[in-house]
Amino acid sequence: MNCGDYYIGIGEKKMARPIEYTREELIEILQGVGVDRLSKRYFDSCKNLPGSATIIRKFGGWNKALEEAGIMQGIRTGRKPNSKRFCSEQQYLDDFVFFSKEYMYDYHKNHSDEQCIKELIIPFIKFLYEYVARYGWIYPVKTKINEWCDLIRKLKKMDGNLSSGTWSGNSEIKRYFSSFWDAKLNCFGESPIKLFYDEKLLIRFLKYRFGISNGKKYNYVFGGNKVETNELFDISFKQVRRAFEVNHYTVSVFKPLLAKWVYTKYGFDGMTTWDPCAGFAGRLLGFIASFDNGKYIGTDPNTKLCSELSCLVGDLNLGERVEIINSMMENFNISDVDLVFTCPPYFNTEIYCDEETQSSVKYSDKDAWDNGFLKTLLIKSYDSLKVGGKCIIMFDGKNSSLCQCMAAEVGFKFVEVVTVKNRKTHFTKKTNYEFILVFER
Numbered sequence: 001m002n003c004g005d006y007y008i009g010i011g012e013k014k015m016a017r018p019i020e021y022t023r024e025e026l027i028e029i030l031q032g033v034g035v036d037r038l039s040k041r042y043f044d045s046c047k048n049l050p051g052s053a054t055i056i057r058k059f060g061g062w063n064k065a066l067e068e069a070g071i072m073q074g075i076r077t078g079r080k081p082n083s084k085r086f087c088s089e090q091q092y093l094d095d096f097v098f099f100s101k102e103y104m105y106d107y108h109k110n111h112s113d114e115q116c117i118k119e120l121i122i123p124f125i126k127f128l129y130e131y132v133a134r135y136g137w138i139y140p141v142k143t144k145i146n147e148w149c150d151l152i153r154k155l156k157k158m159d160g161n162l163s164s165g166t167w168s169g170n171s172e173i174k175r176y177f178s179s180f181w182d183a184k185l186n187c188f189g190e191s192p193i194k195l196f197y198d199e200k201l202l203i204r205f206l207k208y209r210f211g212i213s214n215g216k217k218y219n220y221v222f223g224g225n226k227v228e229t230n231e232l233f234d235i236s237f238k239q240v241r242r243a244f245e246v247n248h249y250t251v252s253v254f255k256p257l258l259a260k261w262v263y264t265k266y267g268f269d270g271m272t273t274w275d276p277c278a279g280f281a282g283r284l285l286g287f288i289a290s291f292d293n294g295k296y297i298g299t300d301p302n303t304k305l306c307s308e309l310s311c312l313v314g315d316l317n318l319g320e321r322v323e324i325i326n327s328m329m330e331n332f333n334i335s336d337v338d339l340v341f342t343c344p345p346y347f348n349t350e351i352y353c354d355e356e357t358q359s360s361v362k363y364s365d366k367d368a369w370d371n372g373f374l375k376t377l378l379i380k381s382y383d384s385l386k387v388g389g390k391c392i393i394m395f396d397g398k399n400s401s402l403c404q405c406m407a408a409e410v411g412f413k414f415v416e417v418v419t420v421k422n423r424k425t426h427f428t429k430k431t432n433y434e435f436i437l438v439f440e441r
Helices: 023-033 040-045 052-059 062-068 101-110 113-135 145-157 170-176 199-209 237-246 256-266 282-290 303-315 366-384 397-410
Strands: 008-010 013-015 075-077 217-222 225-230 272-275 295-300 322-326 337-342 385-396 413-422 432-440
Touching: 023 052, 023 062, 040 052, 052 062, 101 113, 101 217, 101 225, 113 199, 145 170, 145 256, 145 282, 145 303, 199 237, 256 282, 256 337, 256 385, 272 282, 282 295, 282 322, 295 303, 303 322, 337 366, 366 385, 366 397, 385 397, 397 413, 397 432
Parallel strands: 075 217, 272 295, 272 337, 295 322, 337 385
Antiparallel strands: 008 013, 217 225, 385 432, 413 432
């Protein structure tokens, strides 16, 4: 299997490259489908239609495609309601709709918000708890090999983008790494998997998904009629998880396209790079998308995460180019590295596991972490690099100045700092900034 080609070889058989549509052909298809069917889900489910990803790639966004096709914006389609009866003894697909948007619209016309909570949300939560007790937590469907290959091909074609708001790869990462859902933000104290059992919190999250809000009104088309109402969602396991994400109760993911920007600006084809805090494969994917040669070495103390990273490397046949090592950065030694590139934990802002090897567990206060972890990271990076090699660290504003001072003490030459603009991160719902610090040995 070669993720860089347009064919995926399986034995003697090959899957041909997808049909290339022109903008004019896609516009004609969009206009001919009909407003009641204008949804990404519908296009992805029909074999005789281009997938939503094809349309988004051609126009730069789904809404942009609709706009260019002259289709009214703000119209959201509904489907016929499924029965709201469900049983914890039956298994359901991840995207099975228990309550459709259309059902919720009809329900809200004759029921109060209090009735919705009592008659729908609380019974649904009871079902969720019984279901999870029987089948395990509602993890997403694991990203498949062909989806990873499609993503890597897409990243190879895209120019590296400095904005960390470029989301390509986020969905695949969150679906593949179950350890993502085990990680927690320190300010909330528990991971989404554990907060899932906080019934009051879950009710608060689901109220909006079930259409209970005082915010902006949205336009939908139900039964051929345009209506305006609160924002509604097709309620599925996906939407339960999504509630934790949109409320900022999940940890961050390093954007692969941002990693590609760094690698192509400061690295070169055939280089050896070390990532002391490998994380959820964002920088690994960025490296593979940047170059056809060279080696990525990633270390991380999280046992479960490293196991998943190793499985990903095996799934994609990247063993010759990628090495994953389950080790604390402090205990790892390497030399002749061309580039060190990582995004370390911001002390205890995000806690990825409760193992004693986790830096915020090993160093219980900020001063100890600064001197025990951060300074050691810089020393190890300096010692690992060839003369002229670069060390690139992405940090938040609180730690970037300290990192620069410590890097100078270690012997690094400061090269530059690059500002990255974030929107609605785990730090804040407002615009925020992180900094790419570039040093040279």
